[in-house]
Amino acid sequence: MGKQPLAAADDEVEAPAAAEGKATRCPPAAAGEVLLVPPLNFAMVDHGVFRSGFPDAANFGFLRTLRLRSVLCLCPEPYPEANVNFLRANGIRLFQFGIDGCKEPFVNIPEDTIHEALRVVLDIRNHPIVIHCKRGKHRTGCLVGCLRKLQRWCLASIFDEYQRFAAAKARVSDQMFMERFDISGFKHLQASFSS
Secondary structure (H helix, E strand, O other): OOOOOOOOOOOOEEEEOOOOOOEEEEOOOOOOOOOOOOOOOOEEEEOOEEEEOOOOHHHHHHHHHOOOOEEEEOOOOOOOHHHHHHHHHOOOEEEEOOOOOOOOOOOOOOHHHHHHHHHHHHOHHHOOEEEEOOOOOHHHHHHHHHHHHHOOOOHHHHHHHHHHHHHHHOOHHHHHHHHHOOOHHHOOOOOOOOO
C-alpha cells in the first residue's frame, strides 16, 4: 500500500517559500503569538547590517523586531506608501539609491552610487540597517560584495556569498564589477561592526 499525502489542517496558514516562490504550509501561531515572516533572501551581513529582498506588509512584524534605524533601498521606483508609513511609524530612516535592475550584459553598475550607499552602510549611526533591492540578489549582492572587499574577504568567498543568494541567476557582470571595485577611497573607514 502506497503512502498517502497528509491533508493540511484547516487552521494552517499559507506562507511563501523563499527560494521557489511557492506557498508552503506552516503551523498556525498559538493564541496570542504573532507569526514573524522575514523578507525574501533575508540574512545577517554583519553586526547591525542585514540584507533582503523587498519587504512587504507581511514582513513588518519581523522587521520591527530588528529595531532598525535605517533601510537602504537600491531600487529606483518610488517607495510604496505602506512601506513609507511603516518606516515613519517606527522612526526608521530611508536611504534610496536607485540602481536599475538591468539584466543586459555589459550594462555598468554606477560605481559612484555604490560608493554613496557604502558610506551609509559604514556609518554605524545608521545601524541597525537593512539593505534591499527587489529580490535581494544582484544589486544587494553587489553592494554586500563591495563591503566584503572592504572587509578584506578574498574574491572566492565574496563570489561564493553572492552566488548563494543569486543562485542560477548569478551574473558574471556583477562579479566583474565587484572584482574591479576600487576600495582605496575607503581606507580610513572602519568596515567591521562587531562590538
